[in-house]
Amino acid sequence: MNTDSETIKTACKDILQKNSKNRRHQIKKKYFDTIATNKVSIKSPVPDLTDGEWQALVEMWSTPRHKETCVSNKMNREKVVYNQRTGSRHYTTHIFAIKEERKGEELSTIDLLKATHNSKKHGFSEPVKTAI
Known part of the structure; x- marks a missing residue:
């Protein structure tokens, strides 16, 4: 495999971005969404995240713009009539x-x-x- 190929670099970048986004989603679902806003931990409850990274995520999730985006995405997902059944495959x-x-x-x-x-x-x- 030619690791200097732009196609390979783009594919690897896409895979890493998707995995990172999925991981943030899992963390948010487990440690942020289920807890009241005033009771969210200041220290990272996730072993592989530093306190600084955790605080940056909490700040991002707490912004009004992010909350509006979440609500908008939820409403758009409810509009889907033909749900695809491709499993975990894109x-x-x-x-x-x-x-x-x-x-x-x-x-x-x-x-x-x-x-x-x-x-x-x-x-x-x-x-x-x-x-x-």
């Missing part, structure tokens, strides 16, 4: 894998919809059945 990656599995076969929009919105446990949701 939507674009899932589509690419499906196309690789079915080489030579022309996939229609309906085929892609079926492949990305079908749950092994529950099948298709009612809105997806209607769309199909």
